[in-house]
Amino acid sequence: xxxxxxxxxxxxxxxxxLISGMTxxxxxxxxxxxxxxxxxxxxxxxxxxxxxxxxxxxxxTGRKPLTGNEFPPPAKPEVDRRLVVGSVLFxxxxxxxxxxPGPAMASLSxxxxxxxxxxxxxxxxxxxxxxxxxxxxxxxxxx
Amino acid sequence: xEIEWVWGLCGGLLIGLGGAVYLLGNGRVMxxxxxxxxxxxxxxxxxxAEKLAFVAGLIGMPLLLRPLIAPExxxxxxxxxxxxxxxxLLVGIGTRIANGCTSGHGVCGISRFSLRGIVATVxxxxxxxxxxxxxxxxxxxx
Numbered sequence: 001x002x003x004x005x006x007x008x009x010x011x012x013x014x015x016x017x018l019i020s021g022m023t024x025x026x027x028x029x030x031x032x033x034x035x036x037x038x039x040x041x042x043x044x045x046x047x048x049x050x051x052x053x054x055x056x057x058x059x060x061t062g063r064k065p066l067t068g069n070e071f072p073p074p075a076k077p078e079v080d081r082r083l084v085v086g087s088v089l090f091x092x093x094x095x096x097x098x099x100x101p102g103p104a105m106a107s108l109s110x111x112x113x114x115x116x117x118x119x120x121x122x123x124x125x126x127x128x129x130x131x132x133x134x135x136x137x138x139x140x141x142x143x
Numbered sequence: 144x145e146i147e148w149v150w151g152l153c154g155g156l157l158i159g160l161g162g163a164v165y166l167l168g169n170g171r172v173m174x175x176x177x178x179x180x181x182x183x184x185x186x187x188x189x190x191x192a193e194k195l196a197f198v199a200g201l202i203g204m205p206l207l208l209r210p211l212i213a214p215e216x217x218x219x220x221x222x223x224x225x226x227x228x229x230x231x232l233l234v235g236i237g238t239r240i241a242n243g244c245t246s247g248h249g250v251c252g253i254s255r256f257s258l259r260g261i262v263a264t265v266x267x268x269x270x271x272x273x274x275x276x277x278x279x280x281x282x283x284x285x
Contacts, residue, residue, distance in 0.1 A: 005168030006193040010200025012161030013173065013246070018205040018213055020154020021147065026219045032272045035280050041151040046249060048155020049162065053254035056163035065170030072172050075257035086241025087248070087263040091270025093233030096278070096285070097221055100245045101238060102175035104231075105198060107218045109206035114220040118231040125235020126176070126183040133240045 002067045014106045020045040023107035025098030032095050081140050082133060162251055169193060174247020175201070176238035184239075221285065237267075 021027045022045055030039030060071045094100050097118065104111075104119050111118075162173040171190075178194045181187035187194050209216055221227065238244040241263055243252065248267075252260015278284045 002169050002193045003196040005164060006196040007200040009161045009165035009168070009173060010197035011204040012157050012164060012200075013175075013197075014201040014204035015208055016154040016157030016159075016161060018154070018208055018216060019157060020151045021216075022151075022154065023205070023216065023218055025221075027147075029275055032268070032275045033279065034272060035276055039147075041147055044148045044151035045155035045158065046253075048152040049159035049250040050155075050254045052156060052159035052163045053166075053250055056159075056166045057255045059167060065166075066168045067170075069170045071166070071170045075252065075255055075259060077258055079259060079262045082240050083242070083259055083263055084266055086237045086239070087266035088237070088270040089233050090237030090241060090244060091267030091272075092274045093230040093237060094245075094267060095271030095274035096230040096233070097227055099218070099220065099230065100175070100234060101179055102201070102244070102246050103218075104234075105175065105179065105201050106205045108202050110209060110216065111218045111220060114222065114224060114227050115218055117224055118220070118227050118234075121228045121231025122235035123179070123183050125232040125237075126180040126239050127235075128232075129180070129236045129239030130184060132236050136240065 005067060013102065016045075016049070017103050017106040020048075023103040023111075028098040028100075028103075029095070032098075082136060085136060086133075158246070159250060159254075162246070162254075165197070166251075172247055172251045173197075174243050174251060176234075176244040177242070177247055180235075180239045223285075226285065241267075 017023050021041055027039055027041050030037060031042035065071060099118055104122060107115055108119060165171050165173040178197050182194050243263060248260040248263035253264060
């Protein structure tokens with residue numbers, strides 16, 4: 001049952017990314033590039049995605065997930081160095097080519113060699129991340 | 144041109160619906176980098192199977208759907224593979240250090256009014272915008 005839920009969620013996510021145009025890097029970069037031919041699509045995608053999630057988070061109060069277990073704990077309030085530095089690094093890569101993790105996977109079947117190279121590099125980056133994170137913490141403690 | 148925001152909104156609703164199914168069904172936050180990253184660094188453990196099922200849907204559905212509804216859809220990714228590698232490394236390292244990306248911090252975080260989600264989203268959008276504007280308009284490199 002958990003697998004079916006995950007497969008359905010992933011399929012909806014993939015269909016949404018394809019339909020919204022978010023696997024097209026020109027649309028993503030068009031949104032980030034405020035000095036170019038600005039493309040507002042990403043804002044509509046974000047807004048459209050947040051609406052069902054607003055309802056979903058409401059429905060979690062006083063209930064359990066359908067397949068058992070527990071809902072995620074309340075969001076942590078603290079903004080730390082890892083969050084900011086990591087988000088800046090992620091944003092730089094996102095701006096460079098216009099791909100983030102979801103669309104990179106969703107477009108694998110039609111993204112050609114470049115799409116595959118991006119996914120492999122991203123996976124290598126994820127593998128290296130714990131080492132970078134530890135270095136970041138050490139630098140913070142030394143400062 | 145006007146029709147594109149409608150598709151954006153419809154696609155966005157589907158993305159949010161996927162997140163709602165994952166949250167209400169399995170009690171999990173739908174974050175692309177967390178799901179893939181958990182499989183990569185082995186931290187997934189007992190959630191490995193459901194993460195694999197999620198990735199199968201995420202890759203498989205566009206594969207099945209594209210010929211039917213959007214045969215012209217393309218990524219228009221730059222052909223500069225050096226740039227692609229650098230960007231991929233930055234995205235992989237950054238999303239794991241920040242513990243989230245556009246889906247986890249953006250969609251799922253903002254919708255529960257998480258300060259971390261909002262701060263992360265502000266920083267990656269600013270960093271993305273500044274990087275792109277610098278390289279495209281100021282230095283003319285891309």
